[in-house]
Amino acid sequence: MVNLDLNRDRTSSNEKVTNLETKELLKTDSFQNRHIGPNEAEIAQMLKSLGLADLDDLIDKTVPGTIRLKNDLQLPTALSESAALAKLKAIASKNQVYRSFIGMGYSNCLTPPVILRNILENPGWYTAYTPYQAEIAQGRLEALLNFQTMVIELTGLEIANSSLLDEGTAAAEAMSMSYGVCRNKAEAFFVDRACHPQTIEVLKTRANPLGIELIIEDFRDFDFSIPIFGALLQYPTTEGTIYDYREFVTKVHETKALVTVAADILALALLTPPGEFGADIAVGSTQRFGVPLGFGGPHAAYFATKDKYKRQVPGRIVGVSKDSNGKPALRLALQTREQHIRREKATSNICTAQVLLAVIASMYGVYHGSEGIKQIATRVHKLTAALAAGLIKLGYKIANPSFFDTLKVEASNAQDLVKLAANQRINLRLIDENAVGISLDETTSEDDLVDIWRVFAGKNELPFKLQDVVSNELINLPSSLQRTSQYLSDPVFNKHHSETELLRYLHQLESKDLSLNSSMIPLGSCTMKLNSTAEMIPVTWAEFGNIHPFAPISQTRGYQELFTTLEAWLAEITGFAGISLQPNAGSQGEYAGLQVIRQYHRDRGESHRNICLIPESAHGTNPASAVMCGMKVVAVKCGVDGDIDLENLQALAEKHQANLAALMVTYPSTHGVFESGIKEICSIVHEHGGQVYLDGANMNAQVGLCRPGDFGADVCHLNLHKTFCIPHGGGGPGMGPIGVGAHLIPYLPATPLNADQGKTIGLISAAPWGSASILTISWMYIAMMGAKGLTDATKVAILNANYMAKRLEPYYPVLFTGESGLVAHECIIDLRPIKKRARVEVEDVAKRLMDFGFHAPTVSWPVIGTVMIEPTESESLDELDRFCDAMIAIYQEADAIAKGEMDADNNPLKNAPHTAESLICGEWDHPYTREDAAYPADWTKVHKFWPAVGRIDNAYGDRNLVCSCEGMDAYK
Template sequence: MVNLDLNRDPKAGLTPNRQTTKLQNDSDINTIAATDVFVARHIGIDRKQIQQMLEILGLNTIDELIAKTVPPAIRLNKALQLPEALSETAALAKLQAIAKQNQLYRSFIGMGYHNCITPAVILRNVLENPGWYTAYTPYQAEIAQGRLEALLNFQTMVIELTSLEIANSSLLDEGTAAAEAMSMSYGVCKTKANAFFVDTGCHPQTIEVIKTRANPLGIEVIVGDYRNFDFTTSIFGALLQYPTTTGTIDDYREFIERVHEHKALATVAADILSLTLLTPPGEFGADIAVGSTQRFGVPLGYGGPHAAYFATKEKYKRQVPGRIVGVSKDANGKPALRLALQTREQHIRREKATSNICTAQVLLAVMASMYGVYHGAAGIKRIAERVHQLTLILAAGLKQLGYELASESFFDTLKINTENALEIVKAAEANGINLRLFDDNAIAISLDETTVEKDLEDIWRIFANTDKLPFTLSACKDVSENIPPSLQRTSDYLTDPVFNRYHSETELLRYLHQLETKDLSLTTSMIPLGSCTMKLNATAEMLPVTWAEFGKIHPFVPRSQTSGYQQLFKDLEIWLGEITGFAGVSLQPNAGSQGEYAGLQVIRKYHQQRGEGHRHICLIPESAHGTNPASAVMCGMKVVAVKCDRDGNIDVRDLQTKAEKHRENLAALMVTYPSTHGVFETEIKDICAIVHQFGGQVYMDGANMNAQVGLCRPGDYGADVCHLNLHKTFCIPHGGGGPGVGPIGVMSHLVPFLPATTIPNSNSQSIGAISAAPYGSASILTISWMYIAMMGAEGLTEASKVAILNANYMAKRLETYYPVLYKGKSGLVAHECIIDLRPLKKRAGVEVDDVAKRLMDFGFHAPTISWPVVGTMMIEPTESESKEELDRFCDAMIAIYHEAEAIANDEIDPDNNPLKNAPHTAESLICGKWERPYTREQAAYPTPWTREHKFWVSVSRIDNAYGDRNLVCSCEGMEAFLDNE
């Protein structure tokens, strides 16, 4: 048995002969020094530093700290039952063996998922590059200009390919995007219609997601053939697939005109590659276009993660879900990018929101946008033309074999009518090929950019049931264009210089690096964002993501081909269930917001199955995440706020009063634990008991699970369902704002209602499909598997302890300068703390934004600002940072305090000082006259470490208000912006 002392100094060298040495400490942790032990690499402080930090806190041991921090009533007094921790090498070897259980067949299934080629320069320099994948959501825009530019490119690409006026910076998947289009149409439509039409030509998984989303809102989903729709039925919107799921290219103009006559909105789910050859949705009347950009260089990954797109008309810009990158200007008038319409963001609207999505699929959107940049309009069109040509050739051969095609107008997908459909599909599978069994009498085949001529011959042989074909491939190449002239694209696209400049690898490599250097990521310094847990995303955890055995599998291949994935899922479900104390886990939700939604849907379905469907009241503390009330409303619930006391805890008396008042209709309580204010509330068991007493269920937001792993379990102290942020606690990187994974764990009585993993749903009790793919973002689950496998029970527990220690150490160092707003009854915080900057505003006129921008000059990303309390900062150091890094951040904050004091003491101009002028660009320091009452040195090099390594912002402070008044969200707009100046 190999155990690790997580307090040992990783720099101390190897124990002679790799012998196990018993260390006498209160945690009773054993140690062995091995060449690739992982835990000591994940946890940033050693045993000596732990003691130094404990002394500052006036404590003797880390277990004493935990005893004072975590309420005894909820402490887990036994070790987690997890496999013994593996070394990096052993974990990779074990996962490789699991991966090899997956079978790599050639898949021609389609349904919106396609094999593709990820250009190596994008694979290495984006997907595998921590400079891109460890950055945070671009809330602090001045240090996120590179990724914001890449997202602006994404929006421009979508706008031009769809010929609509505005696009967001991506959504979770095509099914989710279609459901968001339905919700937006419902909110925008001025009629009293309550029905949404979905054409049978839509992908089946999209239809399932829409049905799930519509149900709690009371929306009737009408699925039928658009050609036969009776408009005497009033609808608020319609969804069409273009081309259809079976490949047919239909002309929807007349139908869309009828939709508009009835004051409804038309949404078109369009294949993005086909739009290089087909008339785009915006040109034939669509109000909204949605789809996936997966085939633009993003691996299949058994369903995700991928970046969906959402485009619409300018007049609907304030109803668009997710995020929009817009062009503004900085303090010097220079164009600068930011997340636009900040006050419109759905989660800020809380219970008035029509969407709970508060993020994007940034990393994947960057990949897709760079695919567009690398290939350009001509390159992407060549790819589309080749795919289309191969499809025409395949069709010609099938006709020669006597098969009937369902349509003569197609792009890359054929539907073949045959009574031998099942036999042919089985024969194909026996030859390592996956075709789509559409029904008992039809097969669908979709081609992609990886298809070669040999694939066509192999498919023909399967359909001919012979190795000797009665014709040659060359005989099938004399084919005619079959796209109707009225639906052939004539308009230009991707005309901006960015799509016409970087077609050589040298140029693209430099462009990618140029953008990367404009962004602050974990490769630069700690990102101490409260509630966001920006911890180490270890290289060993990331490596398996790009293994072909995980990346090249279509989400709808036969289950028998995915034994490796099934083992991965089983392991994670068992491990996460043990960590949380829950009986069942669903890995399907592909974001924290989707986990919230799924959890509440499960609770709602539980009440319905018990004949209590009338329960609709959701109690939510005033301090809750903004997505909480948005999710509740999306599930058809009414939000009732619960007060917090002066210490930031839930007011138990108010909870009792409101739970009793709504006892007949109480559905759920949404609670974050430790609290949003960063403390372990001692009354949590009582809180859960009160809700249960009056018939409700307890949903726990798992954003703060990093303080609980190994120390306490939600399932033990009263939670019925909890979503987990794998992109926080379990090491999936934030990717600059996505991807994420938000699985849910539930108690045994809720297991039957978990999201469905089959299309269509065969479980009548399930809430249905939450995401388009059965297992959501399956390929990045490998990251969390590696993390848990390498940490083991003791490592995970120690990580929680050190996260709590680090937060308390920082709080102690800073409290002399910045009051710590909330503490537990022992005067301690959990894994994060809120410091109060409002006294600075009162004394010196310094805003929390001023401090956030000045931190950039020190080389740091600001903590979470003005949430959950305006004028504060929420700091979460995690367990992965070194003591040196924690001290550097504290030193920066203390230096900023003294700069504010200089203002308060009238030692420097209150309007012209380092805080008000921050951040400082190199250009502002070097060019022109320096007419400020402080030195260039103080502006640029306020501490010794900034001289050793300086992160330079590329723009000065951004004018957010200007950007909202003058919304521009495409590349062409930047040129127009400059002209206006």
């Protein structure tokens, strides 16, 4: 008995030890502890400085009790990094990676390993922010300048932007630009029926709310007596034919309309570029330049046009200017066109580019150069010609007499052939019941040709040998359309062809950019949080990366499980009944959400509802998106505290009751505060027949605490590249899924799973699930954080922001706070007092922060003369203090100017940033020391990030617009 008792006691004790060890192990292995920056002691220290008892005390004083969640989020138990990767690998294994010869604007490709490892898998590239602070983004800007140059030279046009989202939406932007530019007052846009079908569907979605009539027919049969403002042609066509469009282009121009050509960028290495046969605009995808298929994205689209249309170009343009030392320097040009400034007058709502993917495509061009690109294109074409010759020997007819890489094969048994091919793990395109499409790419081998021939022969034995059909002649390119002009002649495309040279070039560019691997990027409303390595790893798995977006659903079971799970998680987090993952940017999410609202009203017989109420403080994409959806924007006043003026909202809702469509509201507010009246705001809109669209830019302050679907929102877009950890990639990729109430589910964007419902708004992006491959990042984040981790992350994000506000308030007034004197996950500090005292501008502070090794917060938005700071939950107390110390030091420099202790014009603030060259070379004619300039804080002596250029002259760059490498050399 005694021994039994002792054994029982000993067992119990061991169990206690084991349980303690297990708990400690779980705590150590918890991803939450790796994602959230401050530890328990630091959290306690910050709470004490705020006079708060604990995190719950903070949240009770910050988030209105009327909207607080009563229960925990219902999400699976958090997984460790290794467990989450193993689980996602099991899901990925359910995808079947077939050899896809489907085409339709998507091609398999080879990502050079030096580019894969040093760009796509490198946080130095993928964690950077949009290059608004150009002095610390020179590497990325140079890569984008290379991209623009590559596009300009391959298309034969004069100016290009630094990428758009995908080919379908780029074509839609071309249609919108043509509509705005053309002066013949036509309301119709011609689309050749041989354009990619997904592009046509995106155009339909975009044209409808603007009242644009689409004329979709064969370009050879078009009646030019019908007025049009523009036309879209595919080159080569979706079925592979190469047409000479010169006569058609001339006739379109005679009507004063514009011509857009959607061109295969690799084909342009061999074919006459669109600019040389008269096109006004060229669009397309650069995906086949080293960017994985990824089931549809992310990919960088290109957009090129004539110089005279430069101020109408959607998206961003990188331009050459000069810095304060007279050196060439790069920047984003013509920013007055952006929707942030032009709002409802903007020509586009585009708020992002696919920077990371454009960088990959540009470096693919740099690595291969003109000759390399031509060799790849020539090989692809020769293989296609050989494939055609073999099929003809087998008794089949090739419907397109000229082609680049795509064949349309006439076959009465087309469906059977597609099934036979699938049995051999080969995907062909079923064009119709009598024709099969086959598109080749740079990964195609001679063995692939043999396998395809065997499918068409119906047996393994072929009546010919490979060498019998291979020819060295380019027999299927029209002689009148073979390219004669040069391209990629700039030195940058001709000296980095060895891996050693490219590796060093990439490292050189990376060292010019400040990314999250260097310091915090405290941008308000942009949420630059940790993008963990574990989250990023699955992006480049072949099971996700090598899937064609139009592969049969049966081959994408893993993707479907990923989508279903992520949709369910996001629905639980937001309180919405339905989720669409299709929008591939935040601006696209806004547009999709408003389109859903518009379609809902139309379906109920209330198509007259077209008034969209938008607070004066709203993000610039809000009014731009509303106008794109055919709505009329009416501004709602905000009070001195930044909150929506409820009386004004009530008055406007009553005034426009008959036509009220929607209210667009950001929550927490654009001013970084939880407005206590949010439920009342939603009720006012609903009472007057409108729907509430909630901008999810600030969702990082809500997850686990409150849900938009619960407190009155009908639609919300989610920036997965903010709240859910997809990295910003230097300005893209982004993701903007939308959540909707149950009554709006029938109107969600079309996918193969809901396209038959009839009420869908159609395609928003070219691929059914948008940028599908990067959804793995958000899946990993949620899986590893779990309900508690996500909620704690939100609490700490709010804590960090309030701690920084508290530390900085003695020096810079905190402009907006809630009823308890607290902010949400970001704070706005006022720099106008130091401007008044010392003539120090917001820009001076932003540039001086570079000398401290920091990226500036969001400047002069939503209030001119302020900065908006968002630390996120991922930054440690040390990093928060380091940034606060920098801001306090800058205040002290401004104070010295105000007191006359420092020259008002020649001081560290006005001359920032300071480059190494400016400190070492030439005379030092400043009344402060080199040490004060270069090492304003102790930590800069331990690790120093050097800005590559001095302060950039933006006005000079706009007056002397140069957007290509040749221009930069000439400028030098």
